[in-house]
Amino acid sequence: MKNFIVPIDFSDDSIKGLELAILFSQKKHVNIQLVYVQKKSFDIYAGLIHEEAKLAETKFEQMLKKYTPLLKNDSKLRYIIKKGRIYEEIVNQAQSYKDSVITASTHGASGFEELFMGSNAYKIICATDRPVITIRKGPIPKDIRKIVLPIDVVPETRQKVGVAADIARLFDSEILVVAVTSSKSKKVKERLESYVKQVSKHLKGVDIPYKTDFQYGTNIADITIDYSKKMKADLTIIMTEMGIGLGNLFMGSYAQQILSKSNIPVLNLKPREVNLPRDFSTFGE
Numbered sequence: 001m002k003n004f005i006v007p008i009d010f011s012d013d014s015i016k017g018l019e020l021a022i023l024f025s026q027k028k029h030v031n032i033q034l035v036y037v038q039k040k041s042f043d044i045y046a047g048l049i050h051e052e053a054k055l056a057e058t059k060f061e062q063m064l065k066k067y068t069p070l071l072k073n074d075s076k077l078r079y080i081i082k083k084g085r086i087y088e089e090i091v092n093q094a095q096s097y098k099d100s101v102i103t104a105s106t107h108g109a110s111g112f113e114e115l116f117m118g119s120n121a122y123k124i125i126c127a128t129d130r131p132v133i134t135i136r137k138g139p140i141p142k143d144i145r146k147i148v149l150p151i152d153v154v155p156e157t158r159q160k161v162g163v164a165a166d167i168a169r170l171f172d173s174e175i176l177v178v179a180v181t182s183s184k185s186k187k188v189k190e191r192l193e194s195y196v197k198q199v200s201k202h203l204k205g206v207d208i209p210y211k212t213d214f215q216y217g218t219n220i221a222d223i224t225i226d227y228s229k230k231m232k233a234d235l236t237i238i239m240t241e242m243g244i245g246l247g248n249l250f251m252g253s254y255a256q257q258i259l260s261k262s263n264i265p266v267l268n269l270k271p272r273e274v275n276l277p278r279d280f281s282t283f284g285e
Helices: 015-025 048-069 086-095 112-116 118-127 155-171 186-206 222-230 252-261
Strands: 003-007 029-036 076-083 101-107 132-134 145-150 174-181 212-218 235-239 266-269
Touching: 003 015, 003 076, 003 086, 015 029, 015 048, 015 101, 015 132, 029 048, 029 086, 048 076, 048 266, 076 086, 076 155, 086 101, 145 155, 145 186, 145 222, 155 174, 155 235, 155 266, 174 186, 186 212, 212 222, 212 235, 235 252, 252 266
Parallel strands: 003 029, 003 101, 029 076, 101 132, 145 174, 145 235, 174 212, 235 266
Antiparallel strands: 132 266
């Protein structure tokens, strides 16, 4: 997480993505790039597209004057104006960096709600292998003190742990490891307990403070959101796509519900196709 790509449409809501990126600059050196995308539909109006670009440039210069003084650790704030499909250009810009993360509001004045909500949110997140941090409504946290880490029964759910530990170390956070399920199956419970033990062992081994919990309910997304709210968490970390497996809870519908309901920032991670070790003590090294 060295390069933060922030989609901007100059609405107050979209600027929350920038505020999230600035939060990370308080802890480490980061490069923040604001991205405004002009829609292709304006191509036939050359004068309008030029006028829109000049207006965006003026607004960006104003933003740089306002927000650059808030950066720490010699972090940099830049902008770029692109033309095309919004989600494609955002993904392409993120992919142009070796190490990047997208931070974005799920609301805005010019299509961001349409872009990030429901199936479109899943589309942009699944179109990139980079982390995506989204914020729907509510204030940006002043710090990340508590991180909720929901644990499902599929093996890939544990891939969140390395990233969670890195962020916890950066912000001196506590990780709340919570097993979530809608099944009363003994087999599911045993697997969840096993995964929670593995995650706990890893966090203990890298000196990250943590707590564990178990939550049962009919709607996994609601369980996760309610738990994060109850614990006054500052960040929730989820996987956004998984292969078919027992209790496959972290598929598109789960991510879509989280994006549409959570007022707490959500870090969306796409699982890697790797074989995780049975002994979790070396994971993330």
